[in-house]
Amino acid sequence: MIDEGSGDSRRLPVIAIVGPTASGKSEVADLVAEQLGSEVISADAMQVYRGMDIGTAKTPVEERRVPLVLVDIVEPDVAYSAALFQVDARCEIDRLRADGKVPVLCGGTGLYVRAALDDMRFPKGEVDSGDRERYQALAARLGDEGIHAYLAERDPRSAALIHPHNVRRVVRALEMLEEGVSYADQTSGFSTPRPVYSSLQFALTMDRQRLYARIDARVDIMMERGLVDEVKGLMERGMADALTARQAIGYKEIIDALEGRCTLDEAVETIKMRSRRYAKRQLSWFRRDARIRWIDRDEVDAQGAASMILDALREE
Numbered sequence: 001m002i003d004e005g006s007g008d009s010r011r012l013p014v015i016a017i018v019g020p021t022a023s024g025k026s027e028v029a030d031l032v033a034e035q036l037g038s039e040v041i042s043a044d045a046m047q048v049y050r051g052m053d054i055g056t057a058k059t060p061v062e063e064r065r066v067p068l069v070l071v072d073i074v075e076p077d078v079a080y081s082a083a084l085f086q087v088d089a090r091c092e093i094d095r096l097r098a099d100g101k102v103p104v105l106c107g108g109t110g111l112y113v114r115a116a117l118d119d120m121r122f123p124k125g126e127v128d129s130g131d132r133e134r135y136q137a138l139a140a141r142l143g144d145e146g147i148h149a150y151l152a153e154r155d156p157r158s159a160a161l162i163h164p165h166n167v168r169r170v171v172r173a174l175e176m177l178e179e180g181v182s183y184a185d186q187t188s189g190f191s192t193p194r195p196v197y198s199s200l201q202f203a204l205t206m207d208r209q210r211l212y213a214r215i216d217a218r219v220d221i222m223m224e225r226g227l228v229d230e231v232k233g234l235m236e237r238g239m240a241d242a243l244t245a246r247q248a249i250g251y252k253e254i255i256d257a258l259e260g261r262c263t264l265d266e267a268v269e270t271i272k273m274r275s276r277r278y279a280k281r282q283l284s285w286f287r288r289d290a291r292i293r294w295i296d297r298d299e300v301d302a303q304g305a306a307s308m309i310l311d312a313l314r315e316e
Contacts, residue, residue: 076246219271
C-alpha cells in the first residue's frame with residue numbers, strides 16, 4: 001500500500017501508460033492523473049514539436065483534465081532525441097514526486113519511456129553531434145542501401161540489426177562509431193532493464209481489427225480537423241524538410257500530396273497503412289518488457305482501465 005502521507009517522495013512510483021497508437025492512452029492517463037491530483041508527462045517523440053497538433057493527436061488544451069507536460073517544447077526544425085527527453089522527463093518526474101504527487105507517464109514511444117524510467121546511458125552524439133550532418137549528406141548521396149552497406153563494412157553486427165531503409169538509425173549507428181560506441185553493444189545493454197524509478201507500467205490492447213478501425217477513423221478525423229492546413233502552415237514556415245527528415249507519419253504524406261507526388265486520397269490511405277504498421281511495431285516493443293501489465297480495452301472502457309490502474313497503485 002502506498003503511504004501518500006509519509007512525505008517520502010522516493011516511495012512514490014511512476015505510473016506509465018503505454019500502448020499502440022489510437023488505443024486510448026491519453027484518455028486513460030488523464031483520468032488516472034485527475035484522480036491522483038497529478039499531471040501527465042507525454043512520452044511521444046512527435047508531440048514535443050510545436051505546431052504539430054492535429055497529426056500527432058495531441059489532446060486539445062480545452063479537453064485536458066490535468067496539465068500535460070513535455071508537449072510543444074521545441075520547433076519542428078530543432079533536433080530532439082531520447083537523450084534530451086531523458087533529462088526533461090526526469091526533471092518533471094522529480095518535480096512531481098517532490099510535491100508528493102505520483103507522476104503519470106503516457107505515450108507510445110517505447111524508447112522514450114525506457115529512457116525516462118531505466119538506466120539508459122546515451123553517447124554524447126545522441127544529444128549533439130558534429131558528425132550527423134556529414135553522414136546525412138553521405139546517405140543522401142549513396143542512398144538507403146548504399147549507406148547501410150557502408151555501415152556494414154565498418155560495423156557488421158550493428159548493420160545486421162538495422163533495416164536497410166531505416167536511414168535515421170543507420171546514421172545514428174555511424175555517429176556512435178565516431179564516439180567509440182557500437183550500436184549493437186548499446187542495444188544489447190538495453191535488453192535488461194535497470195530501473196531508476198520504481199514504476200507500475202500498463203499497456204492498453206484490444207482486438208487487432210478494432211484497433212485498425214480506430215486508427216483509420218482517427219486519420220479521417222484528423223483530415224476533418226484540418227491536417228492539410230496544419231501541414232501547409234508548417235511548410236510556409238520552412239518546416240517541410242524537417243518534417244520529412246523526421247519521418248513524421250501524417251505530415252510527409254500530406255507534403256507529397258501538396259507537392260504533386262500523389263493524390264490527397266492516396267496520401268490518406270498511406271497514412272492509415274503506415275499508422276497500422278507503426279501500431280504493430282509498438283505492440284512488439286512493449287511485449288518484450290515483462291514488467292508491463294496488459295489491459296484489454298475490449299473488456300473495459302477508459303474509466304474501467306483507469307480504475308484498474310488506481311487499484312494496482314493502492315495495492316503497492
